[in-house]
Amino acid sequence: MSHSPRLLIAGAALAATALLAGCSSGGAASSTDGSGGSDGAGQKLAMVGLYAAPYTDGVADGAKAAADLDGAEFTQYGPVTLDPNKAISDFQNAVAAGATGVLVQAFPGDLWVAPIKKATGVGVTVATSDVPSVGSGALTNVGPQKVAMGAALADEYIKQLPEDATGIIVPGICVAGLRSLTAPIEGFTTRMEQERPGIDVIEAEVTAGDPPSNFAAWQRIQAKYPDALGFVGACDQDLTNMVKMKQQAGGDFLIGVTAGGDDPVAAKSIAGGEMVGAVTQRPWLQGYVGMRLIANTAFRDAAQPEGWINTGFDIVTPDNAEEIASLLEDPAVAQKTFEALGDTMVDDADALASEHPVDYLTESDGIDTENPMP
Amino acid sequence: MAQSSPLLGATEPAPAHGDAAASSSAPTTASGSGGGPGRGRSKGLIVRRMDEIRVLGVLVVLVVIVTVFHPQFLSIASIANITQQASFFGIIALGMVFLLSMGELDLSVGGNFAFCAMVVALLVQSGVNPWLAALAAVAVGGCLGALNALLSNALRVPIIVISLGTLAAYRGASLIISGAGSVSGGDPDDPFFAVLGGSIGGIPALSIAFLVLTIILTFVYTKTSFGFAVRAVGSNPHAARLSGYPINRIRITVGALVGVLCGISGILSFAFFQASDPAVGTGYELLVVAAAVIGGTTLSGGRGSVVGAALGALIVSVINGALTAFGVSANYAGFVTGLVIVGAVALDSVLKRRKRP
Numbered sequence: 001m002s003h004s005p006r007l008l009i010a011g012a013a014l015a016a017t018a019l020l021a022g023c024s025s026g027g028a029a030s031s032t033d034g035s036g037g038s039d040g041a042g043q044k045l046a047m048v049g050l051y052a053a054p055y056t057d058g059v060a061d062g063a064k065a066a067a068d069l070d071g072a073e074f075t076q077y078g079p080v081t082l083d084p085n086k087a088i089s090d091f092q093n094a095v096a097a098g099a100t101g102v103l104v105q106a107f108p109g110d111l112w113v114a115p116i117k118k119a120t121g122v123g124v125t126v127a128t129s130d131v132p133s134v135g136s137g138a139l140t141n142v143g144p145q146k147v148a149m150g151a152a153l154a155d156e157y158i159k160q161l162p163e164d165a166t167g168i169i170v171p172g173i174c175v176a177g178l179r180s181l182t183a184p185i186e187g188f189t190t191r192m193e194q195e196r197p198g199i200d201v202i203e204a205e206v207t208a209g210d211p212p213s214n215f216a217a218w219q220r221i222q223a224k225y226p227d228a229l230g231f232v233g234a235c236d237q238d239l240t241n242m243v244k245m246k247q248q249a250g251g252d253f254l255i256g257v258t259a260g261g262d263d264p265v266a267a268k269s270i271a272g273g274e275m276v277g278a279v280t281q282r283p284w285l286q287g288y289v290g291m292r293l294i295a296n297t298a299f300r301d302a303a304q305p306e307g308w309i310n311t312g313f314d315i316v317t318p319d320n321a322e323e324i325a326s327l328l329e330d331p332a333v334a335q336k337t338f339e340a341l342g343d344t345m346v347d348d349a350d351a352l353a354s355e356h357p358v359d360y361l362t363e364s365d366g367i368d369t370e371n372p373m374p
Numbered sequence: 375m376a377q378s379s380p381l382l383g384a385t386e387p388a389p390a391h392g393d394a395a396a397s398s399s400a401p402t403t404a405s406g407s408g409g410g411p412g413r414g415r416s417k418g419l420i421v422r423r424m425d426e427i428r429v430l431g432v433l434v435v436l437v438v439i440v441t442v443f444h445p446q447f448l449s450i451a452s453i454a455n456i457t458q459q460a461s462f463f464g465i466i467a468l469g470m471v472f473l474l475s476m477g478e479l480d481l482s483v484g485g486n487f488a489f490c491a492m493v494v495a496l497l498v499q500s501g502v503n504p505w506l507a508a509l510a511a512v513a514v515g516g517c518l519g520a521l522n523a524l525l526s527n528a529l530r531v532p533i534i535v536i537s538l539g540t541l542a543a544y545r546g547a548s549l550i551i552s553g554a555g556s557v558s559g560g561d562p563d564d565p566f567f568a569v570l571g572g573s574i575g576g577i578p579a580l581s582i583a584f585l586v587l588t589i590i591l592t593f594v595y596t597k598t599s600f601g602f603a604v605r606a607v608g609s610n611p612h613a614a615r616l617s618g619y620p621i622n623r624i625r626i627t628v629g630a631l632v633g634v635l636c637g638i639s640g641i642l643s644f645a646f647f648q649a650s651d652p653a654v655g656t657g658y659e660l661l662v663v664a665a666a667v668i669g670g671t672t673l674s675g676g677r678g679s680v681v682g683a684a685l686g687a688l689i690v691s692v693i694n695g696a697l698t699a700f701g702v703s704a705n706y707a708g709f710v711t712g713l714v715i716v717g718a719v720a721l722d723s724v725l726k727r728r729k730r731p
Contacts (some may be wrong), residue, residue: 075701083656089459089691093698096452097444110556110649114571122451177554 039299040072043101045291046094048087049078050105050131053236054328055262055283059129061331062287062338063103070295075099082175082209084108088115101125101294103287106133107180125298129286131180132308139306140353142290144313146180149279150187150258152315156277157188157230157254158195166198167229169254172207172221174214174235181234184258184279188232199229207238215241222249230254230276239266243274261316264328271321278316280324284334285311288342293349307353309345312372341372425670429685436692444699454578456691458646460665461584462487463658464687465639467665468591469632471683472601473533474666476608476625477675480522480632482537484658485544488650490515490640492548492557495650499559504566508645512637518544519633523626533629541659548652558649570645580642584684587638592680604628608675660712664690 045067049056060076067074077094079086084107092115094102102119104126106112112133116126120137132141157169169192171185182204189201205224207217214237221231222245230253233242239260246255254276261267261280270278289311296302316324327333345352441448466483473480490511497507522540526533560567570579595601607614607621615621644650667673668689669682693710 073701077698081656082653084651084653085462085655086657086694089455089694090698092455092459093452093695096446096449096455096695097699097701098446108556108649108651108653110558111647111651111654113558113649114647175554176549179555 038071040067040070040295043070043072043299044075044094044097044099045072045101045103045294045298046075046077046099047103047129047287047291048091048094048105049076050087050107051078051082052080053262054264055236055281056105058262058283058328058331058334059103059105059287059290061334062284062289062342063291064287065284065331065335065339066288066291066295069292070299072295072299074291078105082107084111088112091115091119095119095122095124099124101127101291101298103290103294104128104133104138105130106136106138107131109133109136112136112138125294125304127290127294127304129290130281139304140290140293140349141308142286142293142311143308144281144286145310146183147187147190149281149313150184150189151191152187152313153184153232153256153258153277153279154188154191154195156315156317157192157232157256160254160276161196161199161229163196164198165196165229167200167227168225169199169201169230169232170221170225170228171201171204171232171234172218172238173204174207174209174233174237176204176206181259185232185234188258201232204234207233207235209235209237211237211241214238215244218242218245219248222251222253226251228253230256233257234259236260236263236266239263239275239278240269243269243272246274261314261324262328264325267316267321267325267328269321270316271318271325273318276317280314280316280328282311282313282338284327284331285338285342285345288335288338289345289349292342292346296346303350305349305353309349309352310354310372311345345372423681426679426681426685429669429682429689433685433689433692436689436696440692440696440699447695447699450576452695454573454576454581456695457581457584457688458578459694460684460687460691461578461580462639462643462655463661464584464665464684464691465587465642466632466635466658467662467669467683467687468587468680469628469635470662470666471591471669471671471678471680472595472604472628473632474608474663474671474673475595475605475675475678476628477611477673478526478532478625478628479534479663479673480519480537480629481534481659482518482522482541482544483632483636483662484655485541485546485548486515486518486633486636487640487643487655487658488652489518489544489548489551490637491643491650491654492552492640492652494641494644495557495559496551498566498644499557504560504564504645508566508570508641511641511644512634515637515640516630516634519636520626520630522633523622523629526629527622527625533625545652552650552652554652556649556651560648562648567645567648570642571648578646580646583638583642587635588680588684595678595680600624600627605676605678608677610676661687661690 047060047063049060056078064074077090088111091102091104102124104112106128109132113136116133116136116138120126126138127140127142128138130143173181173185175181185204192199192201205221208214218241231242236259238257242255242257256276257278259279261278262283289309293305297304314324327337437448446452466487493514494507494511497510498504522533522536525536572579574582603619603624607619607624611621643654665686666683669679669686671678671683
């Protein structure tokens with residue numbers, strides 16, 4: 001039976017595998033740059049991202065820069081969309097493929113505990129970026145103070161709202177209940193209550209993850225609250241959609257996002273002045289610090305710092321949008337901006353690493369935590 | 375390559391029609407060209423299983439190719455990973471073979487899986503014995519699967535239409551009961567986690583469960599009157615109805631079977647991760663159908679292979695593992711998997727047209 005579907009499928013699968021085998025050494029996701037040292041020569045380092053996004057790519061750029069310092073091979077993995085099972089599969093496959101160190105955006109943290117434990121049990125060094133996995137064996141976590149991000153954005157709103165202003169501000173969240181999204185909104189709400197008691201930040205409306213549905217959601221929300229003083233988003237895709245929503249609605253309400261500033265195109269759009277601001281979580285710095293600490297442990301037997309290292313964030317406003325967009329666009333600019341700060345953080349990592357609070361993402365009294373600046 | 379007709383086989387002794395329907399190219403009798411009866415039976419078995427053997431061949435060749443470039447791909451740890459990753463959606467694919475054989479498709483399996491995993495996690499967190507919690511979760515999964523079929527019967531629409539709604543409803547329900555967050559709990563040293571989430575002789579318990587279920591469901595599909603009825607309904611629903619098959623009841627039973635397998639996979643997921651999250655099982659709809667179709671199950675009904683689906687799941691998992699081994703971006707995984715599915719469906723359609731008189 002020469003025309004069996006399985007036989008022809010086999011051919012397709014084998015051809016695909018051969019093609020990928022042929023192109024993998026030059027693939028964009030994998031690289032070895034021998035410009036640095038050689039402690040990691042012949043070693044593999046990897047990163048598993050949450051999903052494909054400029055933010056994730058920025059973290060990978062920083063991690064690659066750190067891997068290059070040791071001459072290690074670096075590969076970026078992760079699902080295209082939010083898919084924890086796929087992310088964990090990629091992590092397991094990376095470990096099986098011989099990675100000696102892996103930087104992971106471990107969402108949801110609980111689900112990663114067992115796989116990371118298994119990997120660290122066989123000697124793989126694992127650290128987490130952004131989302132921690134407490135109790136997993138990934139001792140180091142790097143990332144910004146999420147609550148402080150929202151509070152800092154609220155400060156930008158407050159600059160434009162009179163002290164006696166009254167009304168409501170409507171938050172929107174694309175994944176209801178997701179800690180890393182609700183925490184900045186909590187920070188925003190708390191700061192607004194403190195500084196503008198006449199303004200009520202109401203319970204968050206649910207938007208959507210995919211851009212078209214997200215835009216439709218913001219149109220619906222604006223129509224539902226036509227007299228709102230402002231709206232605040234929590235997801236990357238909110239940024240351009242909220243600008244479009246405001247342009248179509250034609251109101252003078254305020255808009256801003258407690259994320260979104262990691263996409264250079266979106267960051268540039270803030271320069272137009274439609275938006276109060278957005279937040280960039282310094283992805284390059286997260287990746288650089290996280291991977292350098294992994295390399296120190298994996299290649300030089302240094303003890304892995306135990307705790308959370310605050311890599312900070314920046315508020316993107318119309319005044320600095322172009323400047324921040326340039327460092328998001330070009331890893332070389334990001335390296336020039338953040339490398340020295342990153343090296344300092346690595347050198348002082350043991351002192352900087354703070355004990356994981358019960359939930360550092362939502363620790364309200366952490367709002368005024370110092371935001372390290374380059 | 376005449377397609378076997380399960381319905382015609384209904385008048386024949388069960389073993390003959392059972393095997394015939396298990397493979398598209400299988401003759402109904404073992405004809406030896408020489409040698410004794412034993413040799414003839416062996417040859418007949420090989421002929422009947424030729425499709426599965428080819429899929430197995432594909433799997434082996436894939437592994438060999440990857441191993442040539444990356445020897446560690448054949449390490450015990452790597453094999454354990456691949457079989458374990460295939461098990462989560464492969465177990466559900468075993469049930470999907472039954473549903474596809476009836477000409478039906480359930481798109482809610484990912485949501486059902488997530489809901490069951492969340493049910494067992496919440497019950498364990500609240501102090502319920504893990505084994506009892508697991509039983510409850512499997513029962514819930516069965517009910518959700520049966521609900522799809524019940525609604526399909528009541529509204530007289532295909533299950534795929536119902537599951538377009540329930541796929542969101544089931545996942546939404548897991549968000550609601552979990553408060554949209556992860557849930558963990560239970561004593562890691564409890565035998566439930568140690569056995570179901572651990573390994574036996576270096577082989578993940580998940581993979582062992584996958585193998586055992588493959589054997590059981592292959593028997594059910596090929597050797598029982600229920601399996602025969604499933605294929606008969608898919609092969610020619612009108613004739614099956616005239617022959618007295620209780621089509622609605624069979625549909626509910628198969629829906630429940632798929633749901634039970636979602637439940638089993640869900641509890642195994644919880645046992646391994648010792649946690650659950652509403653986002654688990656995202657995209658399983660695609661992987662489950664991909665595994666079944668790559669394994670030789672037709673979307674139009676009447677024909678399928680449980681063993682093929684298991685091998686299909688392993689192929690999907692190997693492709694993903696190979697992409698990682700080669701250091702290729704995960705973006706290619708979806709692309710390659712999608713190409714294989716489209717190719718399988720297109721070829722299936724071409725071959726079917728060729729068979730028509």
